[in-house]
Amino acid sequence: MNIILLGPPGAGKGTQARRLVEERGMVQLSTGDMLREAQASGSEMGEIVKDIMARGDLVTDEIVIGLIKEQLESGVAAKGAIFDGFPRTLAQADALGELLKAQGLALDAVVAMQVDDEALVDRVSGRFTCASCGEVYHETAHPPKVEGVCDKCGSTEFKKRPDDNAESMRTRLLAYYRDTSPLIGYYHALGKLTRVDGMAPPDDVAGQVKAALDG
Numbered sequence: 001m002n003i004i005l006l007g008p009p010g011a012g013k014g015t016q017a018r019r020l021v022e023e024r025g026m027v028q029l030s031t032g033d034m035l036r037e038a039q040a041s042g043s044e045m046g047e048i049v050k051d052i053m054a055r056g057d058l059v060t061d062e063i064v065i066g067l068i069k070e071q072l073e074s075g076v077a078a079k080g081a082i083f084d085g086f087p088r089t090l091a092q093a094d095a096l097g098e099l100l101k102a103q104g105l106a107l108d109a110v111v112a113m114q115v116d117d118e119a120l121v122d123r124v125s126g127r128f129t130c131a132s133c134g135e136v137y138h139e140t141a142h143p144p145k146v147e148g149v150c151d152k153c154g155s156t157e158f159k160k161r162p163d164d165n166a167e168s169m170r171t172r173l174l175a176y177y178r179d180t181s182p183l184i185g186y187y188h189a190l191g192k193l194t195r196v197d198g199m200a201p202p203d204d205v206a207g208q209v210k211a212a213l214d215g
Contacts, residue, residue, distance in 0.1 A: 007113030010124035113198030
């Protein structure tokens with residue numbers, strides 16, 4: 001099963017993707033992770049990516065599609081892929097659809113996580129993650145059970161994204177509604193879209209996602 005998780009930054013896509021990886025053996029294909037892995041790989045594609053990013057240029061859609069193609073052909077997504085951070089635009093959605101078709105694969109579902117903007121700003125402004133395992137926390141809504149210690153792996157090192165603040169978040173929301181929200185109508189027209197309440201507790205969201213995928 002191959003799926004896309006749609007929603008603005010901070011909607012909880014990463015949290016739900018990790019659950020699907022653990023529960024179903026799917027692979028989370030994150031654009032950021034793939035770019036970092038490519039740079040470290042020493043492959044021909046990796047050298048191209050490294051050169052582009054060293055110049056401070058934007059990585060083209062063609063390169064990202066090429067990285068996704070490499071992942072799909074490697075067999076790591078045999079139990080399904082979760083596309084995270086891609087597609088972001090209608091052009092990218094078309095390119096991904098063409099790639100999947102060429103690989104003899106299908107896009108099975110698109111889950112759109114609906115959220116309240118101001119609640120999302122608050123959620124992201126207080127968000128931080130475990131530097132070791134990536135577990136997500138919130139300063140007030142979901143702190144570690146023991147202060148300074150990760151519930152999941154016991155690490156005492158945490159990190160906070162520099163753009164996880166109210167001003168940056170509103171800028172990122174504007175970009176999402178301008179560039180990415182049209183994908184909701186696009187996938188609705190294709191009969192692939194299911195909306196879930198992204199403001200619900202994570203376990204409830206997981207139940208809605210499960211129903212969307214198994215329904």
